[in-house]
Amino acid sequence: MSLRIAIKDHIRETQLFNQRAVAFLVISALLMLFVVTRLFYLQVASHEHFTTLSTKNRLRVVPVAPTRGLIYDRNGIVLAQNLPSFVLNVVPEQVEDMAATLAQLRELIYISSNDVAVFEKIVKRSPSFSSVPLRFHLNDEEVARFAVNRHRFSGVDIEARLTRHYPLGELAAHVVGYVGRISEDELPRIDTANYGGTDHIGKTGVEKYYENILHGTVGHQEVETNAQGRLIRRLKGSSPTPGQNIYLNIDANLQRIARKAFGENNASLVAIEPATGAVLALVNAPSFDPNLFVNGIDPKAYKALTDSLDQPLFNRALNGQYPPGSTIKPFLGLAGLEFGTIDHETHVACVGHYLLEGDRTRRKYRDWKKKGHGITALDKAIVQSCDVYFYDLAHKLGIGKMSEFLGLFGVGKKTGIDIHGELSGLNPSREWKRNNRGQVWYPGETLITGIGQGYLLTTPLQLAAITATMANRGKQMQPAVLQAIQDPITNAIDFITPIKLNTIIFNNQDNVESVIRSMKSVVHSLFGTARRIGVDSPYKIAGKTGTAQVFGIKQDEEYDETKIKKKLQDHALFIGFAPVENPQIAVATVVENGGHGGSVAAPIVREVMDAFILQ
Amino acid sequence: MKFSDPIDFYPNVNQRGRNSLLYRFHVDLPLLIGLLLISVTSLIILYSAGDQDFELIYRQGIRLGVAFIVMLVLAQIAPHHIQRWTPWLFAVGLILLFSVLVFGQSGKGAQRWLDLGFFRFQPSELMKLAVPMMIAWYLSDHALPPKLSRILISLLMVFVPVLLIARQPDLGTALLVGCAGIFVIFLAGIKWRLIFLFSGIIAACAPFLWFTLHDYQKARVLTFINPENDPLGAGYHIIQSKIAIGSGGVYGKGWLNGTQSQLDFLPERSTDFIFAAFAEEFGLVGVILLLAMYFFVILRGLYISAHAQDTFTRLLGGSLTMTFFIYVFVNIGMVTGLLPVVGLPLPLVSYGGTSMVTLMASFGMLMSIHTHRRLLST
Numbered sequence: 001m002s003l004r005i006a007i008k009d010h011i012r013e014t015q016l017f018n019q020r021a022v023a024f025l026v027i028s029a030l031l032m033l034f035v036v037t038r039l040f041y042l043q044v045a046s047h048e049h050f051t052t053l054s055t056k057n058r059l060r061v062v063p064v065a066p067t068r069g070l071i072y073d074r075n076g077i078v079l080a081q082n083l084p085s086f087v088l089n090v091v092p093e094q095v096e097d098m099a100a101t102l103a104q105l106r107e108l109i110y111i112s113s114n115d116v117a118v119f120e121k122i123v124k125r126s127p128s129f130s131s132v133p134l135r136f137h138l139n140d141e142e143v144a145r146f147a148v149n150r151h152r153f154s155g156v157d158i159e160a161r162l163t164r165h166y167p168l169g170e171l172a173a174h175v176v177g178y179v180g181r182i183s184e185d186e187l188p189r190i191d192t193a194n195y196g197g198t199d200h201i202g203k204t205g206v207e208k209y210y211e212n213i214l215h216g217t218v219g220h221q222e223v224e225t226n227a228q229g230r231l232i233r234r235l236k237g238s239s240p241t242p243g244q245n246i247y248l249n250i251d252a253n254l255q256r257i258a259r260k261a262f263g264e265n266n267a268s269l270v271a272i273e274p275a276t277g278a279v280l281a282l283v284n285a286p287s288f289d290p291n292l293f294v295n296g297i298d299p300k301a302y303k304a305l306t307d308s309l310d311q312p313l314f315n316r317a318l319n320g321q322y323p324p325g326s327t328i329k330p331f332l333g334l335a336g337l338e339f340g341t342i343d344h345e346t347h348v349a350c351v352g353h354y355l356l357e358g359d360r361t362r363r364k365y366r367d368w369k370k371k372g373h374g375i376t377a378l379d380k381a382i383v384q385s386c387d388v389y390f391y392d393l394a395h396k397l398g399i400g401k402m403s404e405f406l407g408l409f410g411v412g413k414k415t416g417i418d419i420h421g422e423l424s425g426l427n428p429s430r431e432w433k434r435n436n437r438g439q440v441w442y443p444g445e446t447l448i449t450g451i452g453q454g455y456l457l458t459t460p461l462q463l464a465a466i467t468a469t470m471a472n473r474g475k476q477m478q479p480a481v482l483q484a485i486q487d488p489i490t491n492a493i494d495f496i497t498p499i500k501l502n503t504i505i506f507n508n509q510d511n512v513e514s515v516i517r518s519m520k521s522v523v524h525s526l527f528g529t530a531r532r533i534g535v536d537s538p539y540k541i542a543g544k545t546g547t548a549q550v551f552g553i554k555q556d557e558e559y560d561e562t563k564i565k566k567k568l569q570d571h572a573l574f575i576g577f578a579p580v581e582n583p584q585i586a587v588a589t590v591v592e593n594g595g596h597g598g599s600v601a602a603p604i605v606r607e608v609m610d611a612f613i614l615q
Numbered sequence: 616m617k618f619s620d621p622i623d624f625y626p627n628v629n630q631r632g633r634n635s636l637l638y639r640f641h642v643d644l645p646l647l648i649g650l651l652l653i654s655v656t657s658l659i660i661l662y663s664a665g666d667q668d669f670e671l672i673y674r675q676g677i678r679l680g681v682a683f684i685v686m687l688v689l690a691q692i693a694p695h696h697i698q699r700w701t702p703w704l705f706a707v708g709l710i711l712l713f714s715v716l717v718f719g720q721s722g723k724g725a726q727r728w729l730d731l732g733f734f735r736f737q738p739s740e741l742m743k744l745a746v747p748m749m750i751a752w753y754l755s756d757h758a759l760p761p762k763l764s765r766i767l768i769s770l771l772m773v774f775v776p777v778l779l780i781a782r783q784p785d786l787g788t789a790l791l792v793g794c795a796g797i798f799v800i801f802l803a804g805i806k807w808r809l810i811f812l813f814s815g816i817i818a819a820c821a822p823f824l825w826f827t828l829h830d831y832q833k834a835r836v837l838t839f840i841n842p843e844n845d846p847l848g849a850g851y852h853i854i855q856s857k858i859a860i861g862s863g864g865v866y867g868k869g870w871l872n873g874t875q876s877q878l879d880f881l882p883e884r885s886t887d888f889i890f891a892a893f894a895e896e897f898g899l900v901g902v903i904l905l906l907a908m909y910f911f912v913i914l915r916g917l918y919i920s921a922h923a924q925d926t927f928t929r930l931l932g933g934s935l936t937m938t939f940f941i942y943v944f945v946n947i948g949m950v951t952g953l954l955p956v957v958g959l960p961l962p963l964v965s966y967g968g969t970s971m972v973t974l975m976a977s978f979g980m981l982m983s984i985h986t987h988r989r990l991l992s993t
Contacts, residue, residue: 016803017929020802020933021802021933024798024933025917028944035948038953042860042951043860043861043864047865051862053858057858058874058878226879
């Protein structure tokens with residue numbers, strides 16, 4: 001067994017070490033070269049590529065929302081404007097703990113649970129670096145309180161921005177409408193590029209109908225941002241083109257007077273300038289404050305509005321379909337004359353009711369006046385609103401001719417007003433009943449159509465429009481809310497040309513004049529149903545009262561004694577235009593459950609006419 | 616015979632510089648200059664990458680100061696003392712590593728810290744020095760090149776601490792400790808045949824190692840292979856880092872003008888990814904200068920090792936220098952997308968403390984090795 005002990009050979013070990021050190025040196029030099037090659041590749045060969053990426057990283061093109069156009073009434077009174085307001089914005093990406101931040105913010109600033117719900121919805125669909133509004137309209141105190149505590153909230157900031165405001169509040173809510181935050185289902189319908197910086201869009205009324213005119217064109221701003229998307233500095237950009245201002249035909253003063261004249265009643269009034277179709281007033285009561293909707297309405301407030309039996313959100317003027325009642329009589333009288341079914345001498349003996357020939361049930365079709373009107377021709381029938389005369393006329397005309405003639409004036413058709421959502425009313429006919437009810441037309445139904453009851457339905461807007469056509473002696477203008485468009489930069493005003501729909505060709509123009517004379521007598525004669533408003537009138541009014549029966553209450557309505565009593569009362573209607581020979585204004589009003597047209601509806605119209613004609 | 620007294624130690628000093636004050640305090644001037652240059656570079660880029668925060672510079676300055684003091688203190692200790700303490704140091708290090716596994720404080724999902732009441736201590740840092748010292752101590756005891764049995768024992772002494780560190784898990788440090796140990800074996804003159812054999816075995820084991828990795832470690836490797844797969848997640852670092860470096864170009868965007876770092880696009884820009892911030896602002900020219908500084912320090916380390924007077928110091932010095940290179944190479948490789956993201960800082964430049972002290976301690980040992988030489992007959 002041999003024990004070999006290796007003797008340490010220092011020289012050899014040193015050489016060995018040096019060899020290895022050199023090997024390492026070579027390898028490390030190669031690796032360094034490798035690194036330098038890589039750096040050369042990154043910094044020289046691909047320099048441009050990475051410069052592009054770097055620029056793309058830091059530069060962002062941010063859309064700049066245009067200022068929304070203003071809305072004025074015909075006299076230049078502001079109906080919709082943009083007011084500066086303080087908004088609390090949150091950049092979700094910069095907030096570490098959203099729940100905790102919201103809780104802390106709530107100690108300083110009132111934030112409703114609805115604000116949070118809307119906020120969270122928008123957060124979900126926005127990039128995390130974009131700032132999302134949490135609360136609008138901070139008051140000075142809240143702004144100050146937040147400013148002091150700002151350091152505690154990263155990613156939360158206050159921004160001064162313009163918010164839509166409707167100074168008249170509920171007075172013109174159903175015409176002007178309101179803007180609201182763009183909802184998810186609206187997204188596919190809008191030009192996302194143009195709406196890049198916009199978060200509000202017209203939801204109803206003129207705001208919706210003329211969205212394209214009011215919105216304007218988006219501008220762009222190139223900004224440098226950091227990785228969190230926070231703006232570092234602004235670079236070049238193109239400024240947005242503000243939306244155009246619009247003038248409406250609406251007269252804010254008429255709106256106010258009509259609203260006041262309604263009193264406590266639920267009512268609707270539409271006033272039209274016959275020559276142009278300009279809608280001078282469109283008022284509903286009750287109404288709502290459109291300002292509530294601009295930045296998202298509180299669900300509680302919204303529920304209160306939708307649950308109210310008075311239906312404040314309901315645009316009665318466009319969507320309220322009421323039986324026209326006796327207000328339809330002048331038109332049917334004109335139909336009788338035009339078809340030659342009657343002449344001015346044709347008369348009935350009104351005994352307070354009418355019996356249909358051959359009706360074996362001998363049902364009595366009652367006149368509103370139990371005693372009857374006695375011997376009655378057309379003029380008296382219109383002036384005193386004799387139902388029996390019109391039962392008879394309807395019977396003679398038949399539903400076909402009635403429907404045809406009313407159709408000429410526009411009953412049962414949308415008027416084409418520049419507000420979305422209008423209903424067409426109903427101009428019943430045999431065909432309509434067969435197609436929609438699957439039933440034949442009964443002769444009795446013709447009779448009650450003759451006094452504006454039964455299936456016949458009109459909206460207040462339609463009533464105003466057919467009244468204007470009557471005032472125009474057959475010239476039919478399309479009702480128009482928009483009067484003019486103003487360029488916000490040059491202030492040049494471009495007036496909208498009124499649209500003539502049709503001119504009704506009468507067989508004898510005298511027929512129209514005679515009916516209008518009778519309508520004048522409704523107001524200006526001793527026995528006229530609206531004589532009360534004609535007594536002291538400095539100008540002559542042609543009109544017709546109406547009382548529409550309310551058949552009953554709906555099953556799902558709540559039982560409330562005082563309400564129900566009121567709800568069972570008849571609707572009071574009045575249509576009219578003035579001055580008779582040179583009509584400036586045609587008005588229709590419906591006062592729900594108001595009672596008699598002559599006593600309730602006509603005075604409202606008179607006040608509106610006074611305000612417009614005597615101003 | 617007392618070796619600690621430097622004046623006794625060099626009776627016939629006549630070489631240039633030997634009498635200088637620096638030499639008397641066992642400072643190696645070229646090494647010191649190299650390290651100082653890198654440290655100054657660190658403060659300059661840190662000011663830019665750290666959002667011009669003087670607090671950051673101040674704290675990094677303090678750390679650098681402490682680290683330089685540690686270096687100077689170690690430089691005073693003669694190599695043979697170091698050699699004598701080596702086995703004890705290694706044993707203590709191993710015990711501490713075990714204790715970390717048992718009592719350790721975890722931070723960021725990894726158990727690396729040992730709380731000693733007054734300060735927290737990372738035993739794995741100690742092993743960066745203890746492992747190469749131990750292997751050098753063990754191998755220098757016998758003639759070189761070492762026999763196979765001694766190589767295997769050395770490998771065992773390397774892998775036990777490496778596995779313990781990898782368990783924490785701290786892959787970066789485990790890699791450095793492993794390299795430090797293996798470099799000693801390499802420098803001891805192990806045959807190339809064996810080197811290739813061991814490399815082959817490790818390569819064959821690699822697929823099995825995959826399954827021992829933590830999820831986040833696997834993700835890093837996958838991300839390295841294809842960073843664009845997950846541009847906002849794990850790949851974000853490397854993509855932004857490449858953009859920073861690439862957009863820097865030849866001359867850079869200028870100090871404080873790097874958009875990637877100034878605008879927060881570059882993550883960890885004052886720590887692990889500081890090289891990218893540097894490359895963005897100073898360009899290829901700056902980067903090559905920085906690499907030259909590092910290479911100068913490495914060359915000086917190798918020079919010192921080659922001139923060491925005994926096997927222990929020669930092996931130790933060589934290994935420490937080579938590990939320093941690995942440090943630099945792995946960090947730059949990771950930042951430039953050549954290597955997977957391993958959490959290793961850029962030595963002396965990245966913001967952060969513990970590893971800097973260990974690093975400077977190793978340079979202290981190098982200085983000690985060089986300045987405690989006995990003048991032999993020349």
